[in-house]
Amino acid sequence: MKKPLLAALGALMITGTGLAAPAVAATETKTATSTPAVSESAAGEPAAIQAVTFAGTVSLSNCSGSVVRFPDSEDDDPALVMSNGHCLETGFPAAGEVIVDQASTRTFGLLNSAGTRVATLRASKIAYATMTDTDVSLYQLTTTYGAIRSSYGISPLTLNDTHPVAGTAITVVSGYWKRTYACNVDGFAYRLKEGAWTWKDSVRYTSACQTIGGTSGSPVIDNATGNVVAVNNTGNEDGGRCTDNNPCEVDENGTVTVRAGINYGQETYQIPACFGLDSKLDLNASGCTLPKP
Known part of the structure; x- marks a missing residue:
């Protein structure tokens, strides 16, 4: 996982490496509109996009x-x-x-x-x-x-209720660091395994999204619609194989692939089907596939 901030700072104190302290982070801050992402239509012409900001x-x-x-x-x-x-x-x-x-x-x-x-x-x-x-x-x-x-x-x-698409221009927007990361959806991992946990159909980012500890939980926004297509959660930090902070991809045949330095998010399109009126959770609702207790 992209370590929660306190865990990351603990690792920094022990190893002397890793996440920058909050006072240093201010020098890294940039607004989401300082380097606007550009997407293209199928014809190759620039497509209209929503301005990605920190609002919300x-x-x-x-x-x-x-x-x-x-x-x-x-x-x-x-x-x-x-x-x-x-x-x-x-x-x-x-x-x-x-x-x-x-x-x-x-x-x-x-x-x-x-x-x-x-x-x-x-x-x-x-x-x-x-x-x-x-x-x-x-x-x-x-x-x-x-x-x-x-x-x-x-x-x-707004959470998009359809599966994300490979090649989509996206922005990971971190409210903790007040920092954005722009890249594209590179593809999808059939299974993403990290330590004791396994996630299904995870979003893999292209290498430009070098997210860090504290960005966990950031919305992953489709630049063209402004809708959320995933929630940022992890990345392979050291090239390790399926260990904590070093997730690996496992395909339908069980083949393991390690992508050092690549980061991932979890799809959110399946969530809307599990909530009804008044934001009430109903895990038995038609189309709801979230795990149950």
């Missing part, structure tokens, strides 16, 4: 995240924040563990388009979290989408 992203105590909605969400629905399962305040879920409707009062720093923190949002519960098949956490907040928009002028990011 959040900073956690140790990770990144975003306020997300589903295609059918309404303004009076309780708002949700998405991050990684490995970013939970209670620690990493075990392989096979699924957390549902667990009380939480965790807070999140809401960012505007420029990356300025404009509010503190609070959770009422962890609606769903797991590191099995995927690596995701969804917190339900004490406020609604409409209230956030009315108070701060910030709309949630």
Whole structure:
């Protein structure tokens, strides 16, 4: 996994390498619009794209995240924040563990388009979290989408409900570091194995997205639509084979491939089918394929 910040700083203290301290990170910060991504149409002409900014992203105590909605969400629905399962305040879920409707009062720093923190949002519960098949956490907040928009002028990011496409221009937007990473979807890993955990159909980035610890949970945004297609979660740091911080790809035949320095996200298109009215989780809903407790 892309280490939560506290774990990464611990490694830095022990080894003298790794993630930069927060005071240094300020020198690395750039706005999402400083180097706009450009996509092309099938005819080779530049395609119209949405400006990718920090609006709707959040900073956690140790990770990144975003306020997300589903295609059918309404303004009076309780708002949700998405991050990684490995970013939970209670620690990493075990392989096979699924957390549902667990009380939480965790807070999140809401960012505007420029990356300025404009509010503190609070959770009422962890609606769903797991590191099995995927690596995701969804917190339900004490406020609604409409209230956030009315108070701060910030709309949630929409989760796309269709499978991402190879070659798509994407931006990983880290609310923790207030930094963006632009690249493309390189392809998909049938299985991505890291230590005790295995994830299905993971998004592989091209090498330009050199994400670091603290970017865990960042939304992966399709530049052309502005919609979220994945949640950033890991990368092979040292060329290791299927170990912690060194995930490996396993294909349908069991062949293992190690891609040193390459980073990954977990698809999110399957999530909307599991939530209904009022942001209520229903793991038995038609089309819902998320793991159950």
